[in-house]
Amino acid sequence: MGSVYQFTMKQNLAAIFLVGAVGVCVCASAGVQPAFAGAWPMEAGKGQSISTMTWQGSTRGFDRRGEASVDLSFQKFENAVFLEYGLTENWTVVARPALQNVRLRVGDVVDEANGFGATEFSVRRVLPGWEKWVLSAQTGVFMPGEVENGFNKPLGQNGLDWEIRALAGRSLEFAGRPGFVDIQAAFRERSHGAGNEVRLDMTLGSMAMSRVQLHFQSFIVIGLPSSRPGIHTVDSFKTQLSGVWFFKESQGLQLSLSRTLSGRNIVRDTGMTIGFWQRF
Secondary structure, eight states: OOOGGGOOHHHHHHHTTOOOOOOSBTTTTBSOOOTTSTTSOOOBTOEEEEEEEEEEEEEEEEOTTSOSOEEEEEEEEEEEEEEEEESSSSEEEEEEOEEEEEEEEETTEEEEEEEEOOEEEEEEEEESSOSSEEEEEEEEEEEOOSSOOSTTOOTTOOOOEEEEEEEEEEEEEETTEEEEEEEEEEEEEOSTTOOOEEEEEEEEEEEEETTEEEEEEEEEEEEOOOSSTTOOOOEEEEEEEEEEEEEETTEEEEEEEEEEEEEESEEOOEEEEEEEEEEO
16 A cells, blocks of 8 residues: 555545554553553563454544544454563563454545554553552554554554553542552654654543452543644544453453544544453
């Protein structure tokens, strides 16, 4: 596929609606964050995996004014694995590969692809010296794949993106039940002239029952203007509600529903995720 700067106006319109799934929150990576992930480090020599299957679909998109006025057809299926492993008591490594099947139609322009999306590799370090809060710093890279490689990129366009992220977490109680809050802020450097991004993610989690965790999450993407002409700025505000049932101490089943509530130059998608959690 040619460079995004060589596309026609209709092809550029289609390209700006290519949206990555928000599945598991590592970054970035967006998704469910229990109290033993997010800002919290993994125990040395221990880890967890979250295998997810996600569907996303839409028939409308937000235009540059933030109005849901764009007629389109969007379908995405994704199988992803989120992995965390504790190297030491302070250092945690993260990876997230994903297989995707994406089809987008805007007007008479269709873009579709199958294969690997961008794969994330990150390393996170917990920062000592804090009492009630857990603070961490994370840096990561996103290796390009054959399908989605970020907002405002044609399917399959290559180029390495990188990110720095600050994470803060704290244990709380909700109605007498144990819970937590996880807050993250990130800056993502984009390749090929795509606008850089500021990302703000928040997760509220609670043990609704002895083996059931509930999570409410919000994901905000603030697109920064590109220095190259013809590259549109992408903004997004998405929410997700999830439940995880731990049928065993180290294994759980996840169900999530998500919706993009507002944005600019982005699909107004609805999504559903089922997942399997494994601690090891």
